[in-house]
Amino acid sequence: MAHQQADLEPVLIMVPGVGGGQAEPRFHQADPARAQLLVTDLVATRGEGVFETLGVFDGVAMNVGPHLQRLARSAAMIDLPAPDLDLLASALDAAIAAHTAVPELTARIMMTRGVEGADAPTAWIHARTAEDYSAARRGMRVVMLDRGIPTTVAGTSPWLLAGAKTLSYAGNLAALREARRRDAEDVLYVSSDGWCLEGPTSTLLVRRGNTFTTTPTEAGVLPGTTVATVLTALEQDGRTTSRELMRPQDVLDSDGAWLLSSGRLAVPITRLDDRELPVDAELTARMNAAASGRG
Ligand code: PLP
Numbered sequence: 001m002a003h004q005q006a007d008l009e010p011v012l013i014m015v016p017g018v019g020g021g022q023a024e025p026r027f028h029q030a031d032p033a034r035a036q037l038l039v040t041d042l043v044a045t046r047g048e049g050v051f052e053t054l055g056v057f058d059g060v061a062m063n064v065g066p067h068l069q070r071l072a073r074s075a076a077m078i079d080l081p082a083p084d085l086d087l088l089a090s091a092l093d094a095a096i097a098a099h100t101a102v103p104e105l106t107a108r109i110m111m112t113r114g115v116e117g118a119d120a121p122t123a124w125i126h127a128r129t130a131e132d133y134s135a136a137r138r139g140m141r142v143v144m145l146d147r148g149i150p151t152t153v154a155g156t157s158p159w160l161l162a163g164a165k166t167l168s169y170a171g172n173l174a175a176l177r178e179a180r181r182r183d184a185e186d187v188l189y190v191s192s193d194g195w196c197l198e199g200p201t202s203t204l205l206v207r208r209g210n211t212f213t214t215t216p217t218e219a220g221v222l223p224g225t226t227v228a229t230v231l232t233a234l235e236q237d238g239r240t241t242s243r244e245l246m247r248p249q250d251v252l253d254s255d256g257a258w259l260l261s262s263g264r265l266a267v268p269i270t271r272l273d274d275r276e277l278p279v280d281a282e283l284t285a286r287m288n289a290a291a292s293g294r295g
Pocket residue numbers: 053198199200201202203221222223224225226227260261262263
């Protein structure tokens with residue numbers, strides 16, 4: 001038993017070559033149980049960094065290209081050097097190969113501004129056995145919380161970094177704790193101008209009849225990789241899809257709604273605030289087959 005547990009230990013790959021410097025080797029495996037980060041890394045002192053979380057299903061990482069492109073986009077939004085995406089892809093492969101084969105892995109790609117004054121980003125890949133999401137995939141209670149910013153924020157105030165996947169997630173985690181205080185498990189953010197946005201770590205998808213709608217990224221939400229995969233699958237099944245803003249009442253009156261993300265996949269919302277929503281387990285399974293590459 002002890003041996004099995006050791007095999008399931010997380011894998012850490014440090015990627016000192018991410019910013020294109022002279023580091024050799026450009027990536028290497030490190031001990032995840034030992035300190036690897038300096039206390040003066042700007043991610044620790046200022047929260048300055050970007051990241052991606054990928055789902056790896058039966059050893060195959062989903063949407064590697066879109067995740068890496070989004071990492072590069074987030075990095076550009078905070079003026080980090082452009083990450084070497086080929087190097088990160090190789091390091092990700094190495095992390096998956098070094099981990100014991102399990103049905104579901106969660107792989108994080110992290111990139112920070114690096115140590116104060118050093119002018120070289122820090123990057124690593126951390127792969128670990130995924131949490132057990134089976135209960136969540138049957139459904140979750142969700143509350144709507146005010147995001148406090150309007151849907152125009154990306155255009156008017158790009159320095160607020162709406163739609164970037166930065167490592168300043170404390171506000172998102174605080175929102176999830178607020179949900180628990182309100183007897184719910186997740187959050188749907190609503191903009192200050194009254195539109196549904198996304199979850200703190202997920203994208204909104206809403207069914208109305210045969211049409212499946214998600215929030216347009218222009219509203220300042222993260223461009224989700226999972227929703228893109230699921231929308232393609234739904235279109236292949238002959239469904240209609242759209243990207244348009246929805247009011248809270250649209251979602252409350254809908255024929256079903258989901259929160260989508262790379263590791264947890266599609267989670268049906270069973271109750272939104274005080275309203276029970278219809279849940280279609282078969283359709284959710286179809287979405288999750290597509291989102292995990294098993295469909
Ligand atoms: N929106 C936010 C704010 C997120 O943090 C995430 C993922 O963590 C998502 C949406 C879903 O994105 P993806 O489907 O690419 O995981």
